[in-house]
Amino acid sequence: MAAGKQDQQQRPAEVDTVFDAVIVGAGFAGMYMLHRLRGLGFTARVYEAGGGVGGTWYWNRYPGARCDVESMQYSFSFSEELDQQWDWSEKYAPQPEILAYANHVADRFDLRQHIRFDTRVTAASFDEAAKGWRIETDRGDKVFAKFCIMAIGCLSAANHPPFKGREDFKGPVYHTGEWPHEGVDFTGLRVGIIGTGSSAIQSIPIIAQQASALTVFQRTATYSVPAWNAKLTPEYRRSIKADYPALRAKARARPTGFYFPFNMKPALEASPEERERQYEEAWERGGLPFLGAFGDLLFEKEANDTIAEFARNKIRGIVKDPATAELLCPSNVFGCKRLCVDTGYFETYNLPHVKLVDVSRTPIERFTSKGIEVDGTEYQFDAIVSATGFAAMTGSFDKISITGRNGQTLAEKWRAGPRAYLGVATVGFPNLFTITGPGSPSVLASMIQAIEQHVDWMADCIAHIRDIGAATIEPIEQYQDEWVEHVNEVSKISLRSTCSSWYVGANIPGRPRVFMPYIGGFPIYVQKCNEVMSNGFEGFVIDGADPRNEAPRVRLTERWRVPLDIDVISPAAVAARRVPVV
Numbered sequence: 001m002a003a004g005k006q007d008q009q010q011r012p013a014e015v016d017t018v019f020d021a022v023i024v025g026a027g028f029a030g031m032y033m034l035h036r037l038r039g040l041g042f043t044a045r046v047y048e049a050g051g052g053v054g055g056t057w058y059w060n061r062y063p064g065a066r067c068d069v070e071s072m073q074y075s076f077s078f079s080e081e082l083d084q085q086w087d088w089s090e091k092y093a094p095q096p097e098i099l100a101y102a103n104h105v106a107d108r109f110d111l112r113q114h115i116r117f118d119t120r121v122t123a124a125s126f127d128e129a130a131k132g133w134r135i136e137t138d139r140g141d142k143v144f145a146k147f148c149i150m151a152i153g154c155l156s157a158a159n160h161p162p163f164k165g166r167e168d169f170k171g172p173v174y175h176t177g178e179w180p181h182e183g184v185d186f187t188g189l190r191v192g193i194i195g196t197g198s199s200a201i202q203s204i205p206i207i208a209q210q211a212s213a214l215t216v217f218q219r220t221a222t223y224s225v226p227a228w229n230a231k232l233t234p235e236y237r238r239s240i241k242a243d244y245p246a247l248r249a250k251a252r253a254r255p256t257g258f259y260f261p262f263n264m265k266p267a268l269e270a271s272p273e274e275r276e277r278q279y280e281e282a283w284e285r286g287g288l289p290f291l292g293a294f295g296d297l298l299f300e301k302e303a304n305d306t307i308a309e310f311a312r313n314k315i316r317g318i319v320k321d322p323a324t325a326e327l328l329c330p331s332n333v334f335g336c337k338r339l340c341v342d343t344g345y346f347e348t349y350n351l352p353h354v355k356l357v358d359v360s361r362t363p364i365e366r367f368t369s370k371g372i373e374v375d376g377t378e379y380q381f382d383a384i385v386s387a388t389g390f391a392a393m394t395g396s397f398d399k400i401s402i403t404g405r406n407g408q409t410l411a412e413k414w415r416a417g418p419r420a421y422l423g424v425a426t427v428g429f430p431n432l433f434t435i436t437g438p439g440s441p442s443v444l445a446s447m448i449q450a451i452e453q454h455v456d457w458m459a460d461c462i463a464h465i466r467d468i469g470a471a472t473i474e475p476i477e478q479y480q481d482e483w484v485e486h487v488n489e490v491s492k493i494s495l496r497s498t499c500s501s502w503y504v505g506a507n508i509p510g511r512p513r514v515f516m517p518y519i520g521g522f523p524i525y526v527q528k529c530n531e532v533m534s535n536g537f538e539g540f541v542i543d544g545a546d547p548r549n550e551a552p553r554v555r556l557t558e559r560w561r562v563p564l565d566i567d568v569i570s571p572a573a574v575a576a577r578r579v580p581v582v
């Protein structure tokens with residue numbers, strides 16, 4: 001029996017419509033989830049707060065926004081036809097092209113008719129009697145679904161620091177993650193920008209080309225590696241497309257979920273000359289793979305010091321004013337915060353109208369009607385850009401009132417830090433799935449790969465629940481505790497756990513310090529998910545299955561039967577702390 005028919009019989013009171021599944025968010029995660037569920041014969045509705053598909057690529061329209069995983073890999077891999085038909089124009093695709101791709105996917109797979117745009121889900125509560133979710137939106141929808149899938153992104157809830165006098169500033173303030181769709185022309189304007197993370201580093205060089213004066217407020221200096229972005233030639237695209245599945249398979253077997261060459265040798269076993277040569281070569285290739293120059297860079301502080309000093313020397317070599325160069329030189333662990341990839345970022349500080357203001361010791365005091373005040377000095381602007389990032393990983397959950405069994409809210413449950421089994425589901429919230437949720441590789445893997453793996457696992461799981469005629473699936477506390485503990489333990493092998501980044505929630509005062517993404521490597525995680533499924537959803541309670549059903553076939557989407565790239569990610573390599581993670 002189709003789950004839709006089953007639900008129709010159990011339709012609870014005061015709902016307009018019943019679906020098998022409601023999906024929150026129409027980014028890459030929500031779109032693919034919708035595609036999979038429809039393919040399995042489920043009824044599904046997607047609610048999307050924005051006016052179109054694309055999620056992060058719909059909102060982040062700031063100048064210079066582009067991906068930092070190579071385009072030929074930063075794309076869906078589930079459809080060989082899609083892979084063959086779509087042509088990326090640049091090594092790192094710009095935001096408009098990624099958004100065009102998202103729109104193409106929505107059209108090609110006929111998704112739009114199932115998506116309600118400009119509609120924000122405000123509440124989701126589990127109905128014990130009806131064994132499903134009541135969902136409400138800001139447009140008054142009240143619907144019921146057996147399954148609720150959160151596809152709300154890891155970096156979607158903008159961080160607006162509570163600067164004093166914020167309302168006093170007379171000019172516009174733009175957050176990079178909520179950029180006006182019509183674009184912003186900064187020509188001839190005096191612009192101030194707060195922050196030096198990835199969004200700032202991508203936008204600063206472009207804004208500097210337009211602005212008459214640009215002032216950057218830096219709290220923490222950032223490491224950045226050149227992208228060496230370039231147009232892709234038809235020959236290059238053809239060479240990848242000649243065996244795209246092979247590239248995809250290689251990518252899935254990598255700790256990062258995307259493929260790039262890296263060197264397993266520890267930096268500390270190389271001579272200073274060899275290290276220098278290796279770093280130069282990796283710098284010339286550019287981008288995130290720079291971290292793959294040696295195998296121990298994120299595990300041994302002494303090794304990390306060598307790459308950090310190399311990167312600082314690059315900054316000193318580029319930035320002409322020695323005082324500015326020193327201010328731009330980070331002192332923390334290289335790659336501890338998410339590594340940035342830029343085009344002409346440090347060079348921008350050589351322009352006479354670009355100025356750097358250090359706010360590490362003397363924070364931004366307040367906004368005034370004319371600008372920003374720091375340490376008693378008022379900097380005057382026509383416009384301010386807030387590149388202050390996101391309430392990462394859990395911020396978008398905080399925006400929805402999510403209530404599980406016994407009236408417990410997710411916000412309460414996660415107050416001391418998020419707890420989810422495999423990052424996909426949480427005790428007390430049956431039939432609620434979290435795509436790229438905390439405790440899964442998510443932001444430490446190529447996001448689209450991470451999304452596809454989660455969606456396939458969840459779709460297979462939901463189909464299994466239907467096959468056996470069950471009502472609910474929910475993790476068991478002990479398994480969830482063990483997983484959360486494992487995520488925490490594994491994080492300690494990496495130097496990444498040592499600094500105050502958004503990975504640990506430390507970019508926003510008052511958030512609990514917990515290492516949220518799973519850092520053990522993408523294929524190891526995939527293998528764990530496969531085992532859980534093959535063992536009949538070990539660690540989950542499945543309730544209400546019809547005992548007359550025969551033992552069901554446990555599904556497992558074929559392409560996730562991934563052999564580990566044993567050279568790179570063998571248990572011995574993990575034990576020796578040589579699993580390069582980007």
Ligand code: N01
Pocket residue numbers: 066067068069155161176194195196197198199200202217218219220338341359364387388389390443502507
């Ligand atoms: O945000 P961030 P982002 N006063 O949190 C500063 C992805 N992404 O939007 O470091 C002064 O990195 C803050 O300072 P500090 C990528 O995963 C990818 O740039 O906390 N400054 C920091 O400098 C990335 O990591 C791409 O001391 C304040 C900045 O604001 C993630 O999104 C492009 C402040 C915030 O940096 C987030 O990047 C863009 C305050 N009160 C983003 N509060 C690609 O390339 C914050 N800051 C694909």
